[in-house]
Amino acid sequence: MAPRALDYESLNENVKKVQYAVRGELYLRASELQKEGKKIIFTNVGNPHALGQKPLTFPRQVVALCQAPFLLDDPNVGLLYPADAIAKAKHYLAMTTGGLGAYSDSRGMPGVRKEVADFIERRDGYPSDPELIFLTDGASKGVMQILNTIIRGESDGVLVPVPQYPLYSAAISLFGGSLVPYYLEETENWGLDVNDLRRSVAQARYKGITVKAMVIINPGNPTGQCLSEANLREILRFCYQENLALLGDEVYQQNIYQDERPFISARKVLMGMGPPISKExxxxxxxxxxxxYWGECGQRGGYFEMTNIPPKTVDEIYKVASVSLSPNVPAQIFMGLMVNPLKPGDISYEQFIRESKGIIESLRRRARMMTDGFNSCKNVICNFTEGAMYSFPQIRLPPKAIEAAKKAGKVPDVFYCLKLLEATGISTVPGSGFGQKEGVFHLRTTILPAEEEMPEIMASFKKFNNEFMEQYDDRSGYSRL
Amino acid sequence: MAPRALDYESLNENVKKVQYAVRGELYLRASELQKEGKKIIFTNVGNPHALGQKPLTFPRQVVALCQAPFLLDDPNVGLLYPADAIAKAKHYLAMTTGGLGAYSDSRGMPGVRKEVADFIERRDGYPSDPELIFLTDGASKGVMQILNTIIRGESDGVLVPVPQYPLYSAAISLFGGSLVPYYLEETENWGLDVNDLRRSVAQARYKGITVKAMVIINPGNPTGQCLSEANLREILRFCYQENLALLGDEVYQQNIYQDERPFISARKVLMGMGPPISKExxxxxxxxxxxxYWGECGQRGGYFEMTNIPPKTVDEIYKVASVSLSPNVPAQIFMGLMVNPLKPGDISYEQFIRESKGIIESLRRRARMMTDGFNSCKNVICNFTEGAMYSFPQIRLPPKAIEAAKKAGKVPDVFYCLKLLEATGISTVPGSGFGQKEGVFHLRTTILPAEEEMPEIMASFKKFNNEFMEQYDDRSGYSRL
Incomplete structure (x- = not known):
């Protein structure tokens, strides 16, 4: 009998090509071990609440009230909710047509999109148009929609940093396009060299690929670096010269752990460059x-903002968004609360600042503890996490370890990470899941485990790593760097 | 200069081909009129809360508490929330790893998937496996994922009813497949004739299309009919003979407005047929x-259940779901609450039953009012809405009206619906958005306007329609039927 429609042999080949290591072999093995009763530290995905981070109180009060609008008329509501949360809940409910249970416009509620535009204007100093802002079920959905709009087939290419967050490689595979890699330079603190970009584009064109867009992740995932204004300007000039759209993944813009390179948006730099670049x-x-400091992953809220996108294209993007009816409404309200936060003098302001500052300052300390911890291990070197939520140490695997991996039928860094998982319960993602230069090995871990547990985790990592290195040491040299 | 990546000329052609009339020209015009201050009755989309339906109290209490878990320790919590809501919130929070702010497993929380499986078993009398149930951000996302998994290119076809809910045509366009129509017979109360199915498949194959799957919508959207067990058995036998996967859109299974044909799931019928069909x-x-009676559209919660899908395919579907990390967690809890509702004796049970019964009984009355209202209009005939949320009257447009539409550059039913909108504020969707037989015209409206407003709306429709028919009457005959 012929294979059936949903037998493996019959499936869309692009689906089969998708790889997504963040929830790949390591994650699946970790889930199994957890089921068997082993204590697992899930650092495979940037999921702060899963590792004990508490939600910010005020936004949760507001959304809880929006879910239960009948409480707003209850004489006892003030016993559980502060007056500013009640006022904010009314503010957002008034923007809906029927509360959280009604579909919103497919681009998201106009009122929230206006708040996003105001936020962007305050942040960058240039006006932003709410009609060019679409709310989404998390940033990933937005990235996927834009890539789907761009990619026509395998001869359309998208420049993606290597190492990259595998959403990009996965989505490009799913939509049948070609990933055109450009390498970040580890010894230059994961910097980006425009000459290397030029080479990547030239090589791709030589193969017949039309390079249509470039992705930047700033701050970097998994690499943690922050792009400087000068670097962003080079990138934008490059996009102008090469006729590339720029996709700016700026989801970690609040996660900055040093003062030398604050976050600066691609849009601000673009606007500052003036015409023709700023118009083109x-x-x-x-x-x-x-x-x-929100970390509200499970709510699935995001937005994208479009600059220099013609109205006819915006209409097409709106039309496709309409097929999914609307992004979830509760997360739209979280987005409003995020971009339009409490102000000094508001009843809940002090608590909000205390909570949010506490989270960011602790992340900053943890970034430092983790980098230092990795750098104290044998055959491990690690750049400091300037921003985002990840540490991406290089693991210099001895040839004997690489041989042992080969024998076990595993990619060397997968082999290492699996052993780490079995020995310590620390669930990481092998560097090969993000892409890395040939013969160089990494792992990605989040910096999210609770601060008080961090010393123990790093000690446990070090013990495992140093024993591993001892076991496979052939006293003849390491994989490279 | 060459077109840029996001200029219209450069976009993915499949994106351009997508049509989605539910939020198309009529909806956009209605939104404009609303901005200008006109009162619009949005019956273009099944969005009950937007038309005044109140949410069920108990589930909203539970989810509000899950959003604000810190309230669970507050000595005053019992003043605003009943004890069973507090207990249920604890029940669901215990299923999460970090509350609503943490990504769940990409398939959804195991605990909720177990509750869904138990619900299916109670409903159908056959066991269901939670590992084959995936939670999604609304049913649409699930449908899109499955179609994306199936469709390899334009020579892959999917049988879709005409008239159909345009999610199917839109998704098939987006993924570059071919829609293979089969016609529902209006004079047979939108029944489905297996001989017609066979003809459709034969024609498609003649054109070189591999027909891989068939969609049924039961109860029907936009057509409102309920499939009988005998009809479902015929369909399943047909799928077996023709090697087609069946996609069963059963989102309206609670929306039944007659007693002769209660909802019966495709899965129950399949299991009852025994091997080989039930295994294949x-x-x-x-x-x-x-x-x-939930109508929680804005929360974006859904699930799909897979039967006879091999593990390797399930793994592929899981992998692609992982790229979007997880469905939103609050809606997963709504799903749990929906499939595992309150029981007699629970504190909130009486209120829950009163609210849910009130909604369904009122919908039943409204279905009747609407059908009768349409059938009392000149040149309008309408089948009774047996289920779902829509009325789909046929509008017999006089030749003069069709001519006038042509002159205005509009499809005739779009012409009619636009005039209806301008005259009455009633925002419907033209039948052409769902597909209809050549030369026959319809519109779709929801039955959701508030019951007390229904007589006025139907009177306003009748007045418009009868004047329209008079204006274009040429005393020579109508478009057809």
Missing amino acids: VQLVSFHTVSKG | VQLVSFHTVSKG
């Missing part, structure tokens, strides 16, 4: 409620 | 929290 380069910027 | 036919069934 097509930019789509992405943001989320999942990161920063 | 691949079935994916879809459900949602957006419809029924």
Whole structure:
């Protein structure tokens, strides 16, 4: 009998090509071990609440009230909710047509999109148009929609940093396009060299690929670096010269752990460059409620903002968004609360600042503890996490370990990470899941485990790593660098 | 200069081909009129809360508490929330790893998937496996994922009813497949004739199309009919003979307005047919929290259940779901609450039953009022809405009206619906958006306007329609039927 429609042999080949290591072999094995009763530290995905981060109180009060609008008329409501939360809930409910249970416009509620535009204007110093802002179920959905709009087939290419967050490689595979890699330079603190970009584009064109867009992740995932204004300007000039749209993944813009390179948006730099570049380069910027000190991953809220995108294209993007009816409404309200936060004098302001500052300052300390911890291990070197939520140490695997991996039928870094998982319960993602230079090995871990548990985790990592290195040491040299 | 990546000329052609009339020209015009201050009755989309339906109290209490878990320790919590809501909130929070702010497993929380499986078993009398149930951000996302998994290119076809809910045509366009229509017979109360199915498949194959799957919508959207068990058995036998996967859109299973044909799931019928059919036919069934007496559209919660899908395919579907990390967690809890409702004796039970019964009984009355109202209009005939949320009257347009539409550059039913909108504020969707037989015209409206407003709306429709028919009457005959 012929294979059936949903037998493996019959499936869409692009689906089969998708790889997504963040929830790949390591994650599946970790889930199994957890079921068997082993204590697992899930650092495979930037999921702060899963590792004990508490939600910010005020936004949760507001959304809870929006879910239960009948409480707003209850004489006892003030016993559980502060007056400013009650007022904010009324503010957002008034923007809906029927509360959280009604579909909103497919681009998201106009009122929230206006708040996003105001936020962007305050942040960048240039006006932003709410009609060019679409709310989404998390930033990933927005990225996928834009890539789907761009990619016509395998001869359309998208420049993606290597190492990259595998959403990009996965989505490009799913939509049948070609990933055109450009390498970040580890010894230059994961810097980006425009000459290397030029080479990547030239090589791709030589193969017949039309390079249509470039992705930047700033701050970097998994690499943690922050792009400087000068670097962003080079990138934008490059996009202008090469006729590339720029996709700016800026979901970690609140996660900055040093003072030398504050976050600066691609849009701000673009606007500052003046015409013709500021009028020509097509930019789509992405943001989320999942990161920063919010970490509201499970709510699935995000937005994208379009710059220099013609109205006919905006209409097409709107039309496709309409097929899914609307992004979830509660997360739209989280987005509003994120971009339009409490002000000094508001009843809940002090608590909000205390909570949010506490989270960011602790992340900053944890970034430092983790980098230092990795750098104290044998055959491990690690750049400091300037921003985002990840540490991406290089693991210099001895040839004997690489041989042992080969024998076990595993990619060397997968082999290492699996052993780490079995020995310590620390669930990481092998560097090969993000892409890395040939013969160089990494792992990605989040910096999210609770601060008080961090010393123990790093000690446990070090013990495992140093024993591993001892076991496979052949006293003849390491994989490279 | 060459077109830029996001200029219209450069976009993915499949994106351009997508049509989605539910939020198309009529909706956009209605939104404009609303901005200008006109009162619009949005019956273009099944969005009950937007038309005044109140949310069920108990589930909203539970989810509000899950959003604000810190209230669970507050000594005053019992003043605003009943004890069973508090207990249920604890029940669902215990299923999460970090509350609503943490990504769940990409398939959804295991605990909720177990509750869905138990619901299916109670409903159908056959066991269901939680590992084959995936939670989604609304049913639409699930449908899109499955179609994306199936469709390899334009020579892959999917049988879709005409008239159909345009999610199907839109998704098939987006993924570059071919829609293979089969016609529902209006004079047979939108019944489905297996001989017609066979003809459709034969024609498609003659054109070189591999027909891989068939969609049924039961109860029907936009047509409102309920499939009988005998009809479902014929369909499943047909799928078996023709090697088609069946996609069962069963989102309206709670929306039944007659007693002769209660809802019966495709899965129940399949299991009852015994081997080989019950072991061979691949079935994916879809459900949602957006419809029924819940109407929680804005929360975006749904699930799909897979039957006879091999593990390797399930793994692929899981992998692609992982790229979007997880469905939103609050809606997963709504799904749990929907499939595992209160029981007699629970504190909130009486209120829950009163509210949910009130909604369904009122919908039943409104279905009747609307059908009768349409049938009392000149040149309008309408089948009774047996289920779902829509009325789909046929409008017999006089030749003069068709001519006038042609002159205005409009499809005739779009012409009619636009005039209706301008005259009455009633925002419907032209039948051409769902597909209809050549030369026959319809419109779709929801039955959701508030019951007390229904007489006025139907009177306003009748006045418009009868004047329209008079204006274009040429005393020579009508478009057809």
